[in-house]
Amino acid sequence: MDPRIIQLMARKLSGEATPEELEELNELLTRHPEALYYAELITQLWDEEKMREITDTDISYLRHLARHRPEFSVPDADPSSLQPSGPHRRRIRPLTWTLILLALFAGGWYIFSRLRTAPPAPNSTDTNTELFAGLGSRRSLLLPDGTRVWLNAGSRIQYDSDMLHKNTRALSLSGEAFFDVAKDKDRPFIIHTDKIAIKVLGTAFNVKAYPRDKITETVLMRGSIELTVNNKPYQKIILKPREKFALIDEPHDVPVAGSSPVKIPRPAQQEKLVVQDVVPVQLEDKEYVKEVSWVDDEFVFQNETLEELAPKLERWFNVQIRIRIDDPQVRDYHYTGIFHKETIDQALTALRLIRPFTFKITDSHVFIH
């Protein structure tokens, strides 16, 4: 391939190309159509990292403050620090004060933010109605306020059937549900899950919060929602249409370094927050958004190994799946596709066509090997 094309590509991607260079690149690409494919692939690879990672800086910033506290303390208020630094006694006091101030500040901030953003405490008596979709089944229902809810397999919601007479429409969810929320400006609709809370006025979106999953996920189809993670109520995340939010639990593997003067405990688990665009899957000339297709009774999967698919198939078909495959060719193969009305038998037969494996179904147990 023409080295000049690569050079111009590099400049184009990094935003360094002059208009003349861009023109030259276009000209070269029309003259060397075989290079177009590379250009396309490289551009895609370069751009695809659109994931906007919300790094949680709260703890980092507290550690930063602790490490450099003297820089921020208000020395004017403490006359001892104005004098040239004397013997030890002088030195200890400002530090002690700093620590006390920091503790008060952190405590106060925590309480304040809890008070300010904590949603009206969900009284347990408020959630007098409970609905459940069993494994292998999906159902849709209408709430008293006109909101339509689709419940995916193995999910449960609890709400107050008297919600129209309350200030907020509160609901708690365990599992996955799609909401088409009826508009009501005066009564925000609030969904509580194990890890996150979502506040909306009127919109359509999907929430996936199975207690056993590592990932809690929200996909917004239209409108806008405000999302808070339960253990950081002061950090609000606004989602735009066709954006996906994911909270990923990651076991923490790094021990604490003991060099900072004040130790701030790290959470035992680290959570990663990610917001990214939803990209529909193209299958047979149709577009599917795999996160919400279940609402239409369609099970869409994309680029997933058998192992990744198994828990989803289990919920979808209400079966127990055990996989024992040693051939890495089969084990690591990534599948993309869609199931509609198929039975588990038909589904696995279809998958087997792509990469051969054998399976046995007895009652609700499936063995794949």
Add this chain to the structure above:
Amino acid sequence: MEKLNTDIATLLYSVAVNNDEPSYRRLFDIFFPSLKKFAHCYLRSVELAEEAASDSMIVLWQHRDRLMEIDNVRVWLFVVTRNRCLNILKHQQARATLSLDTIPIEITFPGKDPEQICISTEMRKKMEKAVNQLPHRCKLIFKLVKEEGLSYKEVADILNLSVKTVDAQLVTALRKITQTIKLDYSL
């Protein structure tokens, strides 16, 4: 990006003029994660990288009365971080010579939307591998341009190289990727 730059300018102003700590906190949010990642390239330790980034951020606060004199704060912060890292490494290692070529750097293509055209997971792995086999300096340049969106000039300033070198190194990286594609599709 432009909006972000205006935001940064406003925040810097209120830090410089009003000693405004909340604005500093927002600047911390903007820069700290990048600086930490950058420091990690040098130090290979999460804790050390966090300390280096933290100590670099505080330099911004310490020099707040002169912030308006800094031309490009992003580059300035990267340079401060680089110097700090090199210092740490110098103290840490008896080895006197330290060049960019000894730093291990990981590059990943996270690839969440591969259906636009078919970059398969297998293909992606191959390209990742190809890029990761590049010389370290080349990788660091690739990372800064791609992931931090820095310009050639900015990268050159941060790493103390010429713009020409940055240009050439990026071409090397892209050529490597192209070759991988070629092999895979036997085109």
